[in-house]
Amino acid sequence: MIDTREFGRSPGSSRNYTLSPPAPAGFGLDMIRVSEGETLELDLLLEAVVEGVLVSGTVRANASGECARCLDPVSEEVEVEVQELFAYPDSATDTSTDEDEVSRVVEDLVDLEPLVRDTVLPSLPAAPLCSPECPGLCSGCGAKWVDLGPEHRHETMDPRWAALRERFGGLEEEN
Incomplete structure (x- = not known):
């Protein structure tokens, strides 16, 4: 005042x-x-x-x-x-x-x-960033992408195919 x-x-x-x-x-x-x-x-x-x-x-x-x-x-x-x-x-x-x-x-x-x-x-920014290039977090494990190597991956399978994988034991192809 x-x-x-x-x-x-x-x-x-x-x-x-x-x-x-x-x-x-x-x-x-x-x-x-x-x-x-x-x-x-x-x-x-x-x-x-x-x-x-x-x-x-x-x-x-x-x-x-x-x-x-x-x-x-x-x-x-x-x-x-x-x-x-x-x-x-x-x-x-x-x-x-x-x-x-x-x-x-x-x-x-x-x-x-x-x-x-x-x-x-x-x-104030609604979504502040530590840097414009910040890659964020891995959606699979929650670790920072900056700390993870380029080979970091999570195997994800469409849940609709999971029952077939269980029944037939994998993704091997027949020749």
């Missing part, structure tokens, strides 16, 4: 903020996340405009998780640009928009958490 009374409501007045809040719980996706308590770096400019407070700047965070193919640990630095208008109570924007369309200044405070969450989460 930032108190907007520090720079006033005169259009054109502004203030720079450099903040390092901890990441809240549940700040991520299934395979990658910003750990709870991890420091978020916010470099923001808050400007008073006629309709409210315009927040713009950058957010940086370190995300960590698992490779979607081999489950090795991955980490990624995320940097995103943010820009959002927080409407003053009883402004034209406040009265002409639905509550979920525009953020609001509430009791002269701007709540940055929804803005940061809504900007950072979509920038």
